[in-house]
Every structure is written in C-alpha cells, then in structure tokens.
Amino acid sequence: MTSGLSEAERAAGSRLMARLAAFAAFTDEPGRLTRLFLSDAHRRAAAALIGWCAEAGIEARIDAAGNVVGRWEGRKAGAPALLVGSHIDTVRDAGRYDGNYGALAALAVVEDLARRGERLDHALEIVAFGDEEGGRWRTTLTGSRALAGDYPEDALDQKDSAGILMRDALARFGGDPDEALRLRADGVAAFIEAHIEQGPVLEAEGLPIGVVSAINGATRLEVGVDGVSGHAGATPMRLRRDAFAAAAEMALMIERRARGEADLVATVGRMEVWPGAANVIPGHAQFSIDIRAPLDPRREAALADIRAEIAAIARARGVVATAAITHEAGAFTCDPGVVSGLSAAVGSLGVPVRVLPSGAGHDAMAIGRFRPSGMLFVRCKGGISHNPLESITEEDCAFGLAALTRFVRAFRVG
C-alpha cells in the first residue's frame, strides 16, 4: 500500500516505538511485563511519564484516582479540553502495547505541540489510566469512571490477594480516596483513545489502522464453590463432594454455552483450589467468569443461563456455589462525530477507512457515558494480545500516531 505518511510522521512513529520499548522496563516481575494498579512498577512508570512531560514543558500529576494527567493549554487559558490517552496498568505477563500505546501516543502528540509551541483552539489533556485491567482488585475502570464522575463506591474497601485495601494503596500512591469519589472532569469536551486492535481483523484485511464503532458489554463474576475436603486415598468416589470437580464441570458448561452463540464469548481465566495438595480432595474452589457480547440482552441471557446451570451442577454434586457480579459494563456505541472525525483523519493518510467493533473492553466505555468518545485501532500481529508476543510494526505505530495527531489538530469543540 502507498504510504501517506510524511517523513516527520515516520520519525515520530520510530520515537514512539523506542519509548514503548523503554517503558516496558517498568515491571513488577523481572523478565516479564506485569504492572498492576498502584504497584511499585506502576509508581515508577507514572513517575517516568511525569518526568517526560516535565522535559517537554507540560505539567503532569497523579490525580485523586491514581491517573497520570497533564494539560497543554489552548489559545485561551481554561478552554474546554480534548482528553487523549489510555491505560498503563497491564495484565500479568503482558505485551508492551496494550494500553501503553495509547497513553504514550497521547504524550507524543502533546510533546509535538509543545516542541513547536503550537496552541490549538481547545486545550489538550493527556491521561494514563491506572486501572483498566482489574488485575489486582476485582473492580476495573476505576480511573476512567472517576473522571466520568462515576467512581464505584465499593471499590475502595476491596482487599487484594495480600490483604491490602485499595483505599490504602491509592493513598500511598499519591491519590486521594475520598476525593476520587467526588472527581468529575467537567472541563473535558470529548475523549479519544488509541489502542492496538487485540484481534485479527485489520491484519486479515491488510490495513494498518481502523476506527472503532462500538465496544462489547462485559460482566465479570466471582464464583465460590464449597465442598468437603477429605483423604484422597480413603474416600470412595461416590462419597465425595469435590469442589474443584464441580468447578471444572461449571467451567466446561460455560464454554459450551458461549460456543453455542455467535459473537458471545465467556472465559474462566482464574481458578484457585483449596487446600491445594495432591492427597487432599479439594474442599473449596474459586474462579472468575468473564462474559462479553455486542448486545446487552444476549449477554444478560447468557448470564442468567450460566447462573442457573451453576446452581444445577452444585445441587447435583452436593456442593454449595455462590456467584457474585464484580464488574458490569453495558455495550457502548462510539460517538458518531468522533467516528467521522477519526475516519477523516485515517482517510487523509491514504488508508481505506475500516470501521470495526471492539471485543475487548476499554476506558472509552467509561468516559463515553459522560462525554463523546471514540477509539482508533492499530493492527497487531496475529491479533495476539494479553501475551508477551503482542507485536506491532514501526510503520503501523506511525500510522496510528499520525491519525491521532491529525484528529487532534482538526478537532473542534462542538
């Protein structure tokens, strides 16, 4: 394909790739990238971002909810802002682009404006959310929900696996738990998030970037199964109430239910078994369920079926199961104005405009309930994500950044 990138846009893409590589060094686990919300690696990554902003003459800080935020004033001080960014927390053993791409691309856009001393009619605010993956506590999207004035009240009193309260970790990080509950980014006019696609569509169609139309809704549950521990040698099979065997049957039922319906996906991504010994029948099992669909009624129907089946399996096996919802986000349609602005930016680069839905969840879902929001996708190799093999090319990186920059320049507060 003929590239519509200027030399300067290509160079900006190379700088962003180099920075993404450097940023991946901020990890909680040497040898692999794991950066959980409010962890030490998150603190170091946030400090690096704030430092890069300072070098560019942009003042940035950690806000009450643990987001890194920075502002580049418009021609008139106090003008409404276009918010640009993504998240910098990661899953365990992550790739380096999920979230980080959009956060560092936002920084690159502002650095470019600052380097030229260019002021726009609107202000530009950049944001690096800290809690998109929900990998440490059960809630997710607390950073973006805070900016939307919708902080989940019960989030702060959750404990992580080490018994640390989110409230205490947030205060130690430099946030303010009480203030987070009252936060609302009223000066924001719209939000735009660049992100790797995390799916295979752009690659299959030979396109470097695409525009997101909508984001699937999601429900997460935490299921606990109580059976009876016992001697693995002395207890006959017919007299067992094995919590793990029941949980495993539930996991297979969930997979079957999702396989039976196009576009519905469901995952048991974490399973813990107690007491966890080779010679003890498991007395307790606990697992997560993540259900997603493009249409809320279909996700809700799947949820109802899965809950009923969990109860039926528990009854049949003589165990007790509880299932609690820990996260729920309705399907989200991107703002038509933002979609058309992004489409124009993509088209201006000589790239055919492909508008596609997102199966993964994003901070744009939370901000989008408050202000017009949209997303730009960058092709990733094999559609692989949540995996250290996540990969993008330098050229695609440059296309994404160029489209984002062109959108930001053309944006007008409507």
Ligand code: GLV
């Ligand atoms: C975030 O990556 C999610 O979709 O779970």
Ligand code: MN
């Ligand atoms: Mn992400």
Ligand code: MN
């Ligand atoms: Mn992710």
